[in-house]
Amino acid sequence: MPARMRHVRAIAVVMGCASLALAVSLPAQASTPHGKGAERTVLAPGDGWAAAEGSTTGGAKATPEHVYTVTNRAELIAAFEDAGDAPKIVRIAGTVHGNSDAAGTPIGCEAYQQDGYTLEKYLAAYDPEVWGRDEVPSGPLEDARVASAKRQAAAVNVNVPSNTTLIGAGKDATVVGASLQVKNVSNVIIRNLTFEDTYDCFPQWDPTDGDTGHWNSEYDNLVVYGSRHVWVDHNTFSDGDRPDADQPRYFDELFQQHDGLFDIVRGADLVTVSWNVLKDHDKTMLIGNSDGAGADDRGKLRVTLHHNLFKDVNERAPRVRFGQVDSYNNHFVATAGAAYGYTYGIGAESHLVAEHNAFSVPKGFDKATILKKWSESSLTAGDNYVNGRRTDLIAVHNAGVPAEQLTEGAGWTPTLRTRTDHPLVVPLLVGLGAGAGRPTLR
16 A cells, blocks of 8 residues: 555544544543533542542531632631541642731732842852752751741641532633642542642752752642542642743743643552642652652552643653552653653652553654663553653663663553543644643543
8 A cells, every 4th residue: 555545544544543432432522521511520439449448528618617619828727627537529629829827918028038038048048069069958047948938838838628528610710929838637638729830939059969959849739748548630730821932041941830730649648649640840749759768658659640731841750659550541742842741750669550642742752761770660651652652661672771671560450441532643632631621521
């Protein structure tokens, strides 16, 4: 068959698959994650790890007095405190700023500065030409930085209690500069929110980090820490108007003000992450935050990732330690010129299954870098497509990175999937349905 005819036939097959997928999906699109009844939606049976060992219902059983609409950080915290662990629905209307005063008005980093801290003084005190490169900063200016950071943390970190549905009211509900902490709780649903720019006003300079030193920052947009039964669905995560790539360089290193977008750590378990957009970020998602956390993490960190869009993220999409992680039907996009290190990080005692995913990458992209071996662990990676071609990610990696051979076989087979779409239609479906305010394609 001539090459042109093969190309036309391939397009016809893809379009046929797309039509079939739409025919199956669109009739179920009667609901949106912000529409009528969405706030009492519970996780469907079999939809990922959060559907195991019981259900994830959030605040679906909330009584009328435990349904709240909030417009600023103080109201958000008050709603959580008022309901405690009772089932509750908290709607966010408009934009909630983490860095804000009591009335919700945004404030700048200067409002948190303590004990004479300024960035200019800090840079002068710990310039490697003055301080050297053999010790981390200490002394009055570092103490002032720590005190200032502690004050910001009290504003930025917002704890989400058990039995909560936190949902955006309308398409434009946004959380800016706050870090939602789902910490040591259970039964939480977070849907239809845009998370932006959880930035650290006071990054620490560490000249001993790597060969040249690094700026290290705190805060993720969302953290699931030691919690069970968490469903994160139809949200959008990014650095907003403050991408790290646009920040200045001090001591020849990027002044990085963001940590992760969304981390799942410290014994967290039974988590489903579906139909989200994570974009324009460096260190995107950790599942397990330390090789030394095995006592907390072994047998836990069971996480499902499906129908998410990871666009122009440099690394950790995700980086996995210890957990049984099922990552399927996700779309990974790297555009020309965007920073890219790797997609899947294979870490200590990880058991990652990465199947039926789609990758859209620019010309000249090195497919061997999609996987990154950090520790000796095996994985399953079948039926993945790169630019429309089925690709054996493990074989490509092992051929391209001979010093970091990966072993095939995660040692388990996922069963908690309500649907599995062909990778060729995943870009279309995820493009239509992923992110805050997008329709629910189930």
